[in-house]
Amino acid sequence: MNEDVIEPNNYVFIRLPSATLRITKLVPNSTVYLGKFGSFFADDIIGRPYGYTYEIKDDKHVDTLYSSEGLFPSSTVDADEEEDGEETDSTPAPEDILGRTSDDTGVQKLSMTEIEALKRTASGEKIIETVIKSHSAFEKKSVYSQEKYKRRKQQKFLRRFTPCSVGSCEVIEYFQYKDHHRILELTAESLGLIMSLANIRPGGKYITIDETGGLVAGAMMERMGGEGMIMFVHENEHPNLDVMKYMNFSEAMVEHMIKTINLLQLFHPEEEEEMKILSEDILSKMKSSRRGQYYRRLARHIELQSIFQHISEGLFDGLILATTLQTKLLLDKLIPALQGSRQLVIYNTAKEPLVTTSHDLMADLRVLAPTILESRVRKFQVFPGRTHPEMTSKSGGGYVLWGTRVLPSNVQAGGKKRRKPNREKSAKITKISGTEEEDKMEIVA
Amino acid sequence: MDVDKSDNTDASADMGSPFMEFKTSIPENGLVLAWLTRDNTKPIRPQTGSALHTRFGSFQHNSMISSKYGTQLASSSSTQAGFIHLLHPTPELWSMSLPHRTQIVYTPDASYIVQRLRIRPGSRVIEAGTGSASFTHALARTVAKNGRIWTFEFHEPRYGIAKKEIEEHGLDSVVKCSHGDVCKDGFISACDENLDASAVFLDLPSPWIAIPHLKTVISKKKIVRICCFSPCMEQVQRTIEALQKEGWLDIEMVEVSCKRWEARKEMIRKPEDAIERLRDIKRRRNEGLRKRNERIISQEQNEETASEPQENGAATPAEKFILDKPFLPSEYNPWGRGKRVHEGEDGYEWKDVSKVEAELKSHTSYLTFAYLPPLVPGKEEMLVPSR
Numbered sequence: 001m002n003e004d005v006i007e008p009n010n011y012v013f014i015r016l017p018s019a020t021l022r023i024t025k026l027v028p029n030s031t032v033y034l035g036k037f038g039s040f041f042a043d044d045i046i047g048r049p050y051g052y053t054y055e056i057k058d059d060k061h062v063d064t065l066y067s068s069e070g071l072f073p074s075s076t077v078d079a080d081e082e083e084d085g086e087e088t089d090s091t092p093a094p095e096d097i098l099g100r101t102s103d104d105t106g107v108q109k110l111s112m113t114e115i116e117a118l119k120r121t122a123s124g125e126k127i128i129e130t131v132i133k134s135h136s137a138f139e140k141k142s143v144y145s146q147e148k149y150k151r152r153k154q155q156k157f158l159r160r161f162t163p164c165s166v167g168s169c170e171v172i173e174y175f176q177y178k179d180h181h182r183i184l185e186l187t188a189e190s191l192g193l194i195m196s197l198a199n200i201r202p203g204g205k206y207i208t209i210d211e212t213g214g215l216v217a218g219a220m221m222e223r224m225g226g227e228g229m230i231m232f233v234h235e236n237e238h239p240n241l242d243v244m245k246y247m248n249f250s251e252a253m254v255e256h257m258i259k260t261i262n263l264l265q266l267f268h269p270e271e272e273e274e275m276k277i278l279s280e281d282i283l284s285k286m287k288s289s290r291r292g293q294y295y296r297r298l299a300r301h302i303e304l305q306s307i308f309q310h311i312s313e314g315l316f317d318g319l320i321l322a323t324t325l326q327t328k329l330l331l332d333k334l335i336p337a338l339q340g341s342r343q344l345v346i347y348n349t350a351k352e353p354l355v356t357t358s359h360d361l362m363a364d365l366r367v368l369a370p371t372i373l374e375s376r377v378r379k380f381q382v383f384p385g386r387t388h389p390e391m392t393s394k395s396g397g398g399y400v401l402w403g404t405r406v407l408p409s410n411v412q413a414g415g416k417k418r419r420k421p422n423r424e425k426s427a428k429i430t431k432i433s434g435t436e437e438e439d440k441m442e443i444v445a
Numbered sequence: 446m447d448v449d450k451s452d453n454t455d456a457s458a459d460m461g462s463p464f465m466e467f468k469t470s471i472p473e474n475g476l477v478l479a480w481l482t483r484d485n486t487k488p489i490r491p492q493t494g495s496a497l498h499t500r501f502g503s504f505q506h507n508s509m510i511s512s513k514y515g516t517q518l519a520s521s522s523s524t525q526a527g528f529i530h531l532l533h534p535t536p537e538l539w540s541m542s543l544p545h546r547t548q549i550v551y552t553p554d555a556s557y558i559v560q561r562l563r564i565r566p567g568s569r570v571i572e573a574g575t576g577s578a579s580f581t582h583a584l585a586r587t588v589a590k591n592g593r594i595w596t597f598e599f600h601e602p603r604y605g606i607a608k609k610e611i612e613e614h615g616l617d618s619v620v621k622c623s624h625g626d627v628c629k630d631g632f633i634s635a636c637d638e639n640l641d642a643s644a645v646f647l648d649l650p651s652p653w654i655a656i657p658h659l660k661t662v663i664s665k666k667k668i669v670r671i672c673c674f675s676p677c678m679e680q681v682q683r684t685i686e687a688l689q690k691e692g693w694l695d696i697e698m699v700e701v702s703c704k705r706w707e708a709r710k711e712m713i714r715k716p717e718d719a720i721e722r723l724r725d726i727k728r729r730r731n732e733g734l735r736k737r738n739e740r741i742i743s744q745e746q747n748e749e750t751a752s753e754p755q756e757n758g759a760a761t762p763a764e765k766f767i768l769d770k771p772f773l774p775s776e777y778n779p780w781g782r783g784k785r786v787h788e789g790e791d792g793y794e795w796k797d798v799s800k801v802e803a804e805l806k807s808h809t810s811y812l813t814f815a816y817l818p819p820l821v822p823g824k825e826e827m828l829v830p831s832r
Binding site for chain 1: 819
């Protein structure tokens with residue numbers, strides 16, 4: 001995973017002037033097709049830093065633009081914005097009275113065929129310039145409206161693109177428009193919250209059940225810098241890491257960090273087949289291909305044994321569930337696998353299952369203060385004098401249940417059962433009675 | 446990358462920071478967050494012979510040392526049988542335990558910013574101002590031992606507190622605290638290093654004055670991302686103008702709102718039960734009225750025959766009322782009306798529900814994001830982008 005320079009065979013996230021997003025694999029000696037924006041030679045950008053913006057030329061080679069240029073000349077106008085009474089502060093343009101849009105042929109003197117001809121010969125910028133010049137009512141538009149018109153034409157004619165490295169944010173952006181359900185409707189705000197609350201960092205040993213094709217596990221890997229381990233629990237014969245593959249982790253890195261185990265193995269390790277350890281003597285007589293197979297099986301066996309040991313000794317440092325399976329049984333099994341004072345984070349697209357889990361955990365003294373969080377980001381259009389929240393926003397984001405694994409003491413277990421709720425109540429009462437109580441607390445040396 | 450630990454003086458350096466490493470048991474003098482309630486967490490460092498006194502009782506430090514993080518500790522006092530939990534520090538729990546020194550960057554904002562700025566182990570980050578250093582902790586956890594954070598604070602006492610805390614928490618090998626006015630003097634670090642940062646977080650009253658100073662301290666070879674954190678729209682407008690002028694791209698402004706839901710139980714109250722209760726009330730009232738009328742009649746008769754002795758085995762009116770019980774139980778009470786019913790108590794029907802917490806943090810700040818692409822070699826390596 002090199003997030004600075006494009007390496008051969010990397011997946012890259014390609015931003016285009018239109019809202020379309022692409023994730024493309026850059027195979028050396030190949031041509032990348034970007035639909036109406038044209039196509040270019042992959043080799044032209046392999047080995048170069050991420051973040052440059054390129055203009056596609058007719059010979060499929062690319063020009064690197066000045067860094068300050070970007071996909072569009074900078075502006076905070078979004079052409080997809082709904083109209084918000086944009087003509088009210090200027091004389092209405094004729095087309096508005098007729099209820100026609102600015103794209104109507106009445107005001108555009110260029111014909112479709114003329115524009116098509118232009119597209120074959122001129123650069124994107126040249127086309128836009130010509131189109132604007134041929135727009136009879138352009139000058140009558142407000143500045144804001146002109147900006148928006150220009151932006152729309154840029155989205156149509158600029159043959160520019162910006163390759164970015166594919167991280168968890170880009171994966172989310174891509175799937176948000178394509179197939180949000182596949183990543184359980186995760187958003188950047190929810191994923192960020194999950195990673196922070198679960199205290200994901202280098203060197204940690206974590207458990208996850210991740211039904212997002214490995215997006216969650218991939219985001220964990222981003223924050224672990226190659227140190228630590230993720231026990232990836234899954235319900236199928238083979239784990240699904242289809243989404244993680246876009247994030248350009250090397251195979252060796254994935255193998256080093258992700259330890260997979262299915263639910264049958266997790267719940268019934270005793271049903272695992274015994275591994276017959278063969279002697280050097282027998283091995284030396286084997287065919288090399290069979291010997292290789294044996295060593296792979298042996299390595300997997302040793303890995304599984306180590307995972308079982310981590311579970312039974314409770315050595316894990318955190319837990320993230322992003323699953324559609326019912327979590328009660330899973331938590332009963334996995335809570336004891338966590339060390340004391342480690343974080344549990346459970347994500348779901350709906351709140352109700354988390355409410356049920358939260359009740360279960362409140363009754364379970366092993367998890368402290370379960371809390372359900374709902375984080376949502378609202379995007380604004382910022383244009384001087386025209387700032388407001390955007391009219392529409394993407395749904396999704398789900399809910400995050402967060403709690404801390406604690407070690408209930410035996411003394412307490414024999415005592416009053418209702419202690420937990422009682423304590424909460426007494427806290428509420430004293431809070432009303434003033435802060436004096438608070439001040440009394442001190443550390444006496 | 447080698448980590449400079451030369452200016453560490455105390456033992457905390459050898460122990461490693463609990464914000465950067467997981468520990469199983471509590472070392473003597475190691476940082477513990479004593480959790481009393483959801484709104485009350487006390488940072489303590491257990492020392493032999495000391496004790497923590499709370500309204501839930503007293504807790505001996507001796508019993509904390511060497512016990513496991515996460516332990517539920519019973520109070521040593523005989524009169525108050527309370528308990529506390531001994532928690533391992535995390536940046537999130539730490540921010541909850543802070544007496545709010547300045548407006549702090551809350552976890553929903555902080556976690557989103559870390560995610561959007563693509564902060565990773567090894568990242569080099571600029572933060573101004575330091576404030577309560579709450580966000581600094583979250584950044585340090587993520588950039589980890591190979592990363593660097595340069596944090597700048599204008600207010601000297603605040604800088605002093607933050608610097609001391611960073612040292613006490615064993616984060617000073619990663620976090621470089623500086624005292625200064627970045628708007629006036631730029632991002633001049635006290636440690637005279639090449640900052641070469643790829644992420645910038647500005648929580649300043651006038652970020653637009655600081656933005657032009659960034660050029661010299663950010664990476665020219667890779668994408669640099671910025672987030673400006675401002676509570677007011679007017680600040681956002683000026684920040685965006687400055688970012689545009691300096692060539693930052695893909696400028697976007699958002700607001701994070703986070704709701705905290707509480708899992709609760711709501712009693713299931715069926716209309717059939719309400720109807721039945723009304724029927725019961727009506728029946729008992731009619732019954733009562735009938736008895737009252739009988740009583741009045743019998744009293745009138747009694748008055749008429751006042752001369753006769755009353756002791757003829759007849760009960761007093763009250764006794765009589767009890768004797769003639771209505772057919773239905775005297776009180777049909779499906780929902781425990783008038784009783785103290787605990788949420789979720791047995792004997793009633795409950796439904797799992799969720800309610801939003803009482804006090805909602807509905808606005809923290811506006812977050813303005815943008816990025817600056819790497820400079821194109823040959824074309825503008827020596828040029829400073831200007832638009």
